[in-house]
Amino acid sequence: DVSEVRLVSIKSEAPELLQFDRSDESLTVYFPNALNSQTDYQLEIDYSVKKPAAGLYFTASTEAADPDLVWTQGEPETNRYWFPCFDHPHERQSTEVIITTQAGYSVLSNGKLLSKTDLEETEQVRFHWKQDASHVSYLVTLVVGKFEIVEELWKDTPVQYYVPPKRAEDVARTFGRTTEMIEFFSSKFGIEYPWEKYAQVVLYNFTSGGMENTSATSLHDGTLIDARAELDTSSDWLIAHELGHQWWGDLVTCKDWSHIWLNEGFASYCEVLWDEHHQGADERDYHLFQESGRARSGSALTQPIVDRRYEHPTRMFDVRAYPKGCWVVHMLRREVGDEDFFRCINRYGIEYSFNTAETDDLRKVFERLLGLSMERFFYDWTERPGHPELKIKTSYNNANSQVRIEVEQTQQWEPFHFPLKIEVRGKGEEKAVLDEFITDKQAVYFLNLPSAPQLVRVDPDYSLLAVIEEDKSRALWKTQLESAPSIVERIRAAEHLASSAASENLKLLKDALTNDPFYGVQIEIAKALGKTKVPEARDILIAAIDHPHPKTRNAVVGALTQFENDTTVIEALEKKLEAGDDSYNVVAKTISTLATVRQNAPLYKTIELLDRDSHRDVIRRAVLESLGYCHDQRALDLLLQWTGPDRYHASRRAAMDGIVRYIEENDMPVSQQKQIVTRFTEYLNSPSPLTRRSASAALGKIGEGARSSLDKLRQLANEDPDGWTRISAEAAVKQITEANDSRSEIKTLRDDIEKLRKQQEDLGKRVDEFDQP
Numbered sequence: 165d166v167s168e169v170r171l172v173s174i175k176s177e178a179p180e181l182l183q184f185d186r187s188d189e190s191l192t193v194y195f196p197n198a199l200n201s202q203t204d205y206q207l208e209i210d211y212s213v214k215k216p217a218a219g220l221y222f223t224a225s226t227e228a229a230d231p232d233l234v235w236t237q238g239e240p241e242t243n244r245y246w247f248p249c250f251d252h253p254h255e256r257q258s259t260e261v262i263i264t265t266q267a268g269y270s271v272l273s274n275g276k277l278l279s280k281t282d283l284e285e286t287e288q289v290r291f292h293w294k295q296d297a298s299h300v301s302y303l304v305t306l307v308v309g310k311f312e313i314v315e316e317l318w319k320d321t322p323v324q325y326y327v328p329p330k331r332a333e334d335v336a337r338t339f340g341r342t343t344e345m346i347e348f349f350s351s352k353f354g355i356e357y358p359w360e361k362y363a364q365v366v367l368y369n370f371t372s373g374g375m376e377n378t379s380a381t382s383l384h385d386g387t388l389i390d391a392r393a394e395l396d397t398s399s400d401w402l403i404a405h406e407l408g409h410q411w412w413g414d415l416v417t418c419k420d421w422s423h424i425w426l427n428e429g430f431a432s433y434c435e436v437l438w439d440e441h442h443q444g445a446d447e448r449d450y451h452l453f454q455e456s457g458r459a460r461s462g463s464a465l466t467q468p469i470v471d472r473r474y475e476h477p478t479r480m481f482d483v484r485a486y487p488k489g490c491w492v493v494h495m496l497r498r499e500v501g502d503e504d505f506f507r508c509i510n511r512y513g514i515e516y517s518f519n520t521a522e523t524d525d526l527r528k529v530f531e532r533l534l535g536l537s538m539e540r541f542f543y544d545w546t547e548r549p550g551h552p553e554l555k556i557k558t559s560y561n562n563a564n565s566q567v568r569i570e571v572e573q574t575q576q577w578e579p580f581h582f583p584l585k586i587e588v589r590g591k592g593e594e595k596a597v598l599d600e601f602i603t604d605k606q607a608v609y610f611l612n613l614p615s616a617p618q619l620v621r622v623d624p625d626y627s628l629l630a631v632i633e634e635d636k637s638r639a640l641w642k643t644q645l646e647s648a649p650s651i652v653e654r655i656r657a658a659e660h661l662a663s664s665a666a667s668e669n670l671k672l673l674k675d676a677l678t679n680d681p682f683y684g685v686q687i688e689i690a691k692a693l694g695k696t697k698v699p700e701a702r703d704i705l706i707a708a709i710d711h712p713h714p715k716t717r718n719a720v721v722g723a724l725t726q727f728e729n730d731t732t733v734i735e736a737l738e739k740k741l742e743a744g745d746d747s748y749n750v751v752a753k754t755i756s757t758l759a760t761v762r763q764n765a766p767l768y769k770t771i772e773l774l775d776r777d778s779h780r781d782v783i784r785r786a787v788l789e790s791l792g793y794c795h796d797q798r799a800l801d802l803l804l805q806w807t808g809p810d811r812y813h814a815s816r817r818a819a820m821d822g823i824v825r826y827i828e829e830n831d832m833p834v835s836q837q838k839q840i841v842t843r844f845t846e847y848l849n850s851p852s853p854l855t856r857r858s859a860s861a862a863l864g865k866i867g868e869g870a871r872s873s874l875d876k877l878r879q880l881a882n883e884d885p886d887g888w889t890r891i892s893a894e895a896a897v898k899q900i901t902e903a904n905d906s907r908s909e910i911k912t913l914r915d916d917i918e919k920l921r922k923q924q925e926d927l928g929k930r931v932d933e934f935d936q937p
């Protein structure tokens with residue numbers, strides 16, 4: 165595969181020059197004599213490449229504010245833009261990269277640094293990197309830039325952190341647990357970390373969150389955590405994810421993009437394993453709870469995880485590969501138990517080391533080692549879309565001391581097969597457990613329990629990706645909120661109790677918002693209270709606005725968005741903004757919530773906050789987005805300035821979103837949107853994929869008024885070398901054309917109504933005529 169590469173010559177080992185042909189995307193080499201299929205041959209390809217459209221990015225030449233930086237992004241198939249290769253995950257090779265650059269720059273690539281030579285005469289430096297162990301093309305990396313490099317060791321393996329100048333002080337806070345993670349994964353999988361070093365590099369303007377290039381992971385520019393950001397977030401999940409890929413993705417690679425969940429689902433589950441190890445069961449379950457919501461959304465509802473029908477590989481990197489893939493790994497672990505699960509994972513890892521695998525390979529390892537058929541598991545969870553929707557009704561018969569449990573699968577189509585546990589607790593130590601393998605859409609079970617149930621625990625070990633609806637008494641829900649052992653049970657109780665918004669339920673939630681020992685439960689309580697939209701819930705939220713946990717405070721402020729135009733809320737938020745907060749996220753959330761609830765936002769109230777630096781610019785972004793609610797031309801001018809190429813990419817995107825909001829809030833006529841649309845359309849030509857994606861998304865949201873950008877957007881949707889830009893351009897085209905369609909539909913409707921009105925008028929006249937004496 166070759167793209168935009170200029171080929172000079174091709175030699176075999178003789179050395180003799182060979183004939184070759186190239187089409188747009190591939191290279192054909194002609195040998196003078198037929199080759200023996202059993203013999204190895206070497207080929208030397210001399211080529212050059214200048215300003216490739218993808219794969220290799222020179223940030224200094226793209227965005228004015230950027231530092232001088234070169235980095236690559238090969239996944240899924242963009243490394244072919246800077247070197248000829250077999251650009252598909254089924255083919256492995258060793259790689260060697262020799263780079264000459266200006267003195268003062270560092271160069272990072274895969275494998276081991278064989279040499280670094282100063283070339284004094286030319287004031288240059290040459291780095292020689294080599295990776296002997298095989299990996300696939302998309303994992304080849306090259307980074308050039310000025311970095312502070314911090315290094316430590318795990319056993320004898322160098323562990324390095326490449327960070328932008330002056331950020332070394334954030335390394336320990338951000339990356340401090342890396343060697344512990346390497347140790348933990350090595351022992352959990354029973355396979356030692358397999359590469360010669362582990363480097364992590366933080367890159368400005370990087371187009372992905374992270375990329376697990378073999379032994380040299382690239383990370384986005386918000387990865388480093390400063391002291392205040394630590395209140396809101398940690399990068400552990402990202403670090404664990406990319407490190408997990410060094411086994412699942414790099415050592416064992418999916419054979420085809422249709423099996424990408426073997427990379428992403430496993431790496432996402434490494435985040436869960438790390439949480440469980442480092443912070444315990446509550447954190448693990450909350451992580452899974454959040455993933456569960458995403459795993460039951462979008463494409464996961466209509467397409468299976470393993471799907472060979474994709475137009476381009478980027479399409480496969482969605483909620484099916486990540487959160488749903490993560491849940492499938494979790495369910496596999498729960499179904500066979502920890503000991504067997506890790507034994508099988510170890511065997512799978514060893515058997516397919518330095519090789520490629522597909523979903524059946526994983527299934528067969530489990531079947532062979534455990535003597536079970538796993539066909540149905542893999543059919544239900546990887547070959548069909550959706551998930552079980554369960555209705556569970558529990559009741560107690562005093563006469564015969566029996567609990568009756570009715571389990572129904574209400575989703576369309578056939579049943580899922582899965583183990584289900586329900587634990588019913590009575591008085592004191594009394595307990596009865598249902599442990600069934602569910603195969604039918606409807607079933608009824610009976611359990612003996614001497615006294616009436618005090619607590620009904622459905623799926624107490626959180627082992628099932630499902631929607632669970634329960635029919636049981638309020639008393640049981642109350643105990644569940646107050647004392648259920650797992651955080652997911654308490655969250656489900658909170659959501660259930662909030663759904664009726666009865667005063668007695670709100671009081672329970674008020675107590676739990678303060679007293680529940682886990683912040684994740686508090687967050688979900690705050691959200692549930694907001695959704696009720698009743699004044700009593702509003703007052704509970706306002707009273708909790710200075711909650712001790714920063715993440716809960718953030719959720720409390722966010723939940724207040726439900727109360728638009730409410731003066732009590734506006735006053736409370738203004739007070740909060742005035743008082744400030746240690747957490748960047750809470751400040752940002754206060755700004756954006758205030759903008760949403762207070763219509764007619766005064767322009768210069770929050771503008772001074774534009775100067776505030778914060779982690780990933782969260783505060784500035786909130787201010788920019790809130791400017792969209794202003795009814796003042798100066799807000800628009802300011803927003804347009806902030807879309808400029810000299811600004812940080814996340815702020816540019818926020819400014820574009822602010823403008824979209826401004827158009828809406830000010831009911832701006834299509835004719836006046838021209839200047840904005842022209843500007844955004846120009847951004848579609850940016851060399852930075854991040855800018856092209858942001859501009860596409862904004863144009864799509866503008867809809868109707870952005871018709872003039874359609875040709876350019878269609879071109880991006882078909883040809884852009886960056887898959888995510890194609891996807892966002894495609895979505896924008898759809899939004900704009902649909903906005904047009906709905907406009908013409910409205911016009912047709914209007915015409916129809918007008919016709920009806922006329923007919924009625926005529927009818928009326930005739931009636932009048934009849935009425936005449």
Ligand SMILES: [Zn+2]
Pocket residue numbers: 405409427428431
């Ligand atoms: Zn990943």
